[in-house]
Amino acid sequence: MRQETMETTTEALDKQRLGQGVRSSAETIAAYSARVQDTAPVEDTWKRNTRKVAQYLSDNVPEFRRLSELRQKGWDNPKGDQYFKQQRRQADEGAKETVRIINLIMGKIAREMQGATGAFSISTNNQDTGPPMILDMCTAPGNYLEYALQINPGACAVGFSLPYDKGGHELIVRTSGAVRISLLDITLLAADMGVADSDIPPDHPHARDFLPARQLRAGRAFDLAICDGQVLRNHEPHRAAYREAREARRLTLTQLALGLEHLRPGGTMVVLLHKLEAWDTVLLLRAFAGFSAVRLFKPRSGHAKRSSFYMVARDVRSDQAEATAAVEAWKEQWRAATFETDEQRWRECREHFQDAVLDVDAFLREFGPELARMGREVWAVQGDALAKAPFIRK
Template sequence: MHKATGVFDILTTSTDNPKILDFCVAPGGYLETSMWHDPRAQATAFSLGTDQGGHEILMPPNPRIAVKFMDITMLAADMGVDTIPAGHPDFANFPPRELAPNRFFDLVICDGQVLRTNVHARAEYRESREATRLTLTQLALGLDHLTPGGTMVVLLHHMETWGTLCLMRKMHQFASVQLFKHPKCHAKRSAFYMIATKVNARCPQATDAIEEWKGIWKVATFGSEEAYRDVMHASDAEVHSLLKDFGPRLVENARPIWVIQAKALEKASFVKGASRGWGPS
């Protein structure tokens, strides 16, 4: 990834000891690589504990890395919620604020995914909303605590979905955006990385994005099914507006990602020999 995008340049060009925030560190490959690029770096990392179904951290201990084991989707205080509604299924599970308002980081890594291994640890209301809650937590807090001019690495899925399209259009408003997909690792899957550099994290567009993401997270965490459907729904007019304004740039940015996935799918065992028409092969 670094060879293709220069994602870790933000660390080596910093005059002070660069700071890294990794929201879902386990097993630790990206953070370990980041620290290798600049041994001066200091990192704050979060990970779901193995007792909650999280992955084991495989990188060796490092005194410059502070790891906190917790479910980041429950950081209500950090997301702007000070009072938890009585009777909420997770009433007792929201921790105090973790990241002080004046803590900022040069590199923020947002590559968490919902794990099937911790289904038993989640309240029922979260099942259909967990991916949204996890993504929004990382985006909102990551941008909120990013040093102006810093870099964000964000794992995304399904380029064509509404949420992904909206996110990429927003990021283009206040950052230089590159997309990356490894030609071999997980090439058949929809996953890819968005690398946002030179992020103007204090401009009005960034501030609006943070507030919007926090607002949707609040609905996904405390709202009714109807409220959640409404906040996630896009009107025809909104879709047409996005495609008109951002469609050409989307295709330009996305084409290399789609090409990698298409080539990998052509060679996939479950595709070889399959009919390419409507009738029998």
């Protein structure tokens, strides 16, 4: 069961950084702890850039302009808040009937996505490397993995999911010798994210929880990586307080970094994103467009009223310099979000990444037309669904 309120956040790496050396994990953590700047919070810049992107899209894309008008009607109507609060309450309670319905919806979304994009089909061109391999970074309940296994006979899979006692959900996919699911918190995969056990501060709130051994060995490659995990409200009691404001970011960074790092060249990534016009989202799309064929998909069969959508990145050139640099950048950001536990210092550390971000006006001149082309169908589907919503209809 995956909550539709996660802020998907990751910054694209500017090409100038490709030639820079990579710090050790200890050097990176120490550098972040020492970095103090007297600047406005980076969040202000990102919000301002998001507004500029939204204005550009309103001026140039009728589908986005219509959606913005419908959103405003929803925000102006208290019944809209009531509608989504009721949905969140039902999801949180996790009644058997609610779980059954959500599983049915996710199964429909998987089939709809496959019909529109072929996202789950694995090419047989790599048969000399063994059976098709699938990586599911946040498996539960497992609808997408189950569907991918069905349409790729003989495929093997590796997945991760939170234990039930940590807020995880029951799996519907069956494990076997070919399908291995590890129950753990992927945001604590320190070794996989480039941090040695000896570099973890002993006074860190989760010092004993980080996994010191790699779960995905170096060089292990997959044909398909599914990255659709989200932070759920029922996870909150199981994590330290400092993680609340940045947990969605840490989860996204982990999925992106490990998914891309372990993707075989030519493979496919399926990534759940939110708020297509958000500055961090469009930067991510631009980054992937530099080393893959990107297509966006918004299902009509479920969650159509919400801002969520899927990026399907095909023919990913995971061995290309831009891709490997992006992986290191995401790991670097995860290290900052994980080990800088003071909120003020964390905001200061985030300024470090602003240096690598394009000016928003230059970005829109370069990538704006492509962004508009990518997003038209996403905005049209959400607009059609909102127009029929009970809190919008007259």
